[in-house]
Amino acid sequence: MFGRKKSDSGDSDGFEGRLIGWRRHIHTHPELSYEETETTDYIDGELRSMGLEPTRFRIGTGLWCDVPAADGATATDVVALRADIDALAMSEDSGEPFASEVDGVAHTCGHDGHTAMLLGAAEMLVADPPPRPVRLIFQPAEETMPGGAKDCVEEGVVEGVDRIIALHCDPHRRVGEVGVTGGAITSSNAKIGITVHSDGGHTARPHETQDTVFALAQIVTGVTAVVDRTIDPRSGTVLTWASVKAGGTAPNVIPDSGQLWGTLRSADRDVWAVAEPVVREAVEAIARTYGVRAEVDYVQGVPPVVNDDTCADLAAAAVEQVLGPDGVGPAVQSSGGEDFAWYTEEIPGVYLRLGVWDGESEETDLHHPGFVLDEAALPHGARILDAFARLDRPAG
Ligand SMILES: [Zn+2]
Numbered sequence: 001m002f003g004r005k006k007s008d009s010g011d012s013d014g015f016e017g018r019l020i021g022w023r024r025h026i027h028t029h030p031e032l033s034y035e036e037t038e039t040t041d042y043i044d045g046e047l048r049s050m051g052l053e054p055t056r057f058r059i060g061t062g063l064w065c066d067v068p069a070a071d072g073a074t075a076t077d078v079v080a081l082r083a084d085i086d087a088l089a090m091s092e093d094s095g096e097p098f099a100s101e102v103d104g105v106a107h108t109c110g111h112d113g114h115t116a117m118l119l120g121a122a123e124m125l126v127a128d129p130p131p132r133p134v135r136l137i138f139q140p141a142e143e144t145m146p147g148g149a150k151d152c153v154e155e156g157v158v159e160g161v162d163r164i165i166a167l168h169c170d171p172h173r174r175v176g177e178v179g180v181t182g183g184a185i186t187s188s189n190a191k192i193g194i195t196v197h198s199d200g201g202h203t204a205r206p207h208e209t210q211d212t213v214f215a216l217a218q219i220v221t222g223v224t225a226v227v228d229r230t231i232d233p234r235s236g237t238v239l240t241w242a243s244v245k246a247g248g249t250a251p252n253v254i255p256d257s258g259q260l261w262g263t264l265r266s267a268d269r270d271v272w273a274v275a276e277p278v279v280r281e282a283v284e285a286i287a288r289t290y291g292v293r294a295e296v297d298y299v300q301g302v303p304p305v306v307n308d309d310t311c312a313d314l315a316a317a318a319v320e321q322v323l324g325p326d327g328v329g330p331a332v333q334s335s336g337g338e339d340f341a342w343y344t345e346e347i348p349g350v351y352l353r354l355g356v357w358d359g360e361s362e363e364t365d366l367h368h369p370g371f372v373l374d375e376a377a378l379p380h381g382a383r384i385l386d387a388f389a390r391l392d393r394p395a396g
């Protein structure tokens with residue numbers, strides 16, 4: 001049996017039941033990014049019933065609040081615990097009796113679980129006040145680019161905070177194991193839109209105009225080649241096109257415009273910071289060669305989340321307190337993006353992967369209509385957050 005924190009001993013069934021209740025309520029009533037109004041109201045009500053006084057973010061959804069330190073506590077370093085609260089624009093096909101009641105919106109990334117676990121941690125911290133102030137961040141709009149975390153950081157939510165932690169559900173890891181590692185754990189993601197303009201004309205006379213379709217095709221392969229030849233391949237950088245559009249009116253008409261969309265991802269924070277001019281210059285050079293005019297819309301997304309080594313050690317200690325030494329597992333860097341990076345750009349932090357697979361059912365994936373999580377993981381997450389908040393940073 002996994003370890004249990006003393007602060008909720010004797011009330012385990014009630015505590016687990018409340019975690020499940022919170023999670024299922026939010027799961028049944030999912031809301032999209034920046035539209036989490038009822039979810040925010042719900043969290044606000046639960047925190048107030050614990051005696052806390054949350055503050056809403058000025059962007060309109062999401063909230064944060066501080067749990068004061070125990071009377072007489074001398075530690076002044078503030079620890080932040082973060083959950084994301086938004087759902088995805090997709091349908092759910094989990095077969096759960098508490099499945100989404102909102103058409104086309106579903107909690108298929110487990111943020112309902114993240115929110116419930118942070119409410120659970122809040123309850124534990126209120127019941128047994130921590131040795132230092134703890135900030136709870138219920139953040140909106142993780143599933144957008146560049147992400148709600150950027151808004152929250154700009155509103156000052158990490159001012160005065162010493163370190164921060166977040167957990168993400170991992171449906172490919174058994175309940176009872178948590179992935180912990182120092183260093184980069186997610187990848188960066190930039191969104192690229194390119195529009196090419198020409199005078200258009202007859203396909204019989206491409207030399208008298210500018211060939212939009214040919215130029216677009218050159219950009220598709222040429223820019224990708226320039227990225228591959230100028231950025232260190234060990235950085236795990238990949239430019240992938242998702243959409244190419246041009247023409248469509250007749251087989252003998254050169255269209256006067258065309259568009260490309262794609263993403264550029266990198267496992268390396270330094271590449272995230274310098275890739276934009278590489279892409280812009282390559283597009284402009286190819287466009288110039290074929291005489292077309294190109295506009296580049298480069299939306300800089302999140303950098304990689306880089307886990308601080310000291311925070312990772314503290315998190316491993318917290319996991320070990322809750323789940324024993326076997327609970328600490330390895331974690332590899334994902335090629336996906338995560339807006340928790342906006343916090344770790346500002347302050348040291350750690351992002352963990354919480355096992356939510358029951359070990360028997362067919363494995364499901366995040367962002368999949370059939371995504372399910374084993375609710376036995378919820379108390380683990382709540383207790384790990386609570387334990388992390390109580391651990392002292394090593395001296396020196
Ligand atoms: Zn997601």
Ligand SMILES: [Zn+2]
Binds near residue numbers: 110142
């Ligand atoms: Zn997520």
